Amino acid sequence: MTETLDPWPFVAAAYALGVLGTALLTGWIWTQMRRAEARRESTRSR
């Protein structure tokens, strides 16, 4: 017996993981960078 699966749930899951994962990673890395650079500036003015 061969099983035919609807591919769309798999496609949607792959795209959601790729787009959301990349957006979360980018947001987190950007925030970390801004925080680190703000801390460096605060040590300069201290």
Added chain:
Amino acid sequence: MHGFANPARFLRLARWLTPWLLLSGAVLALGALAWGLWFAPADRLQGDSVRILYIHVPAAWLGMGGWSAIAVASFTEIVWRHPLAAIAARAAALPGAFYTALCLITGSLWGRPAWGTWWVWDGRLTSMLVLLFLYMGYIALADAADRDGTGPSRIPAVFGLVGAVNIPVIHYSVLWWNSLHQPPSLGMATLAGKSPMAPAFLWPLLIATLGFSALFGGLVLARMRTILARAQAEARLRRKAATA
């Protein structure tokens, strides 16, 4: 290359380049994904599941590209003692690990409707899983070396170089061993204009790969700026504590 050994000069370029790479990468990647999802044709044999290609292949490319960047930076650190090389290698590790994990997960999501299974222990899938473990080992090792406080350690660089042995194994695994996995989608034939893929599939794939690569470059630069800023803040605080 040694012109950028000066962190101030590197930071001037990185500050300008980071948002541009992130923005252009996001626009290209999202455009190519929309193209692949709604406008590219379905495959004759695989049907609509082939659309996973546009996210799976760029993720695989960046997983392998990330470790290649670590290996080149590690070599530069060991041979020329370039001060930014160790930072570049550490900066590439986290985005590289993320895209390797994304490649494995999207491959599994593609495998279920296309092959009828989530996973097989063949050469391509297993060597990609080994790459994820190598990334985890590198991140842990670099973190431990940085916390050690005894100065720069070359152990992560040696690990980065030795781990590069896995990259050709991943690339050639589908040619060396019998596999459910198809042969490489992008390669020298693509550069020579003789790709085995039809242009309707190839163009969105090339644009998605270009977009995700630009995003990856922006993420690596942002991580480098973070590591540099932390090191400079720590150094300043130590100097102030010593003179107080």
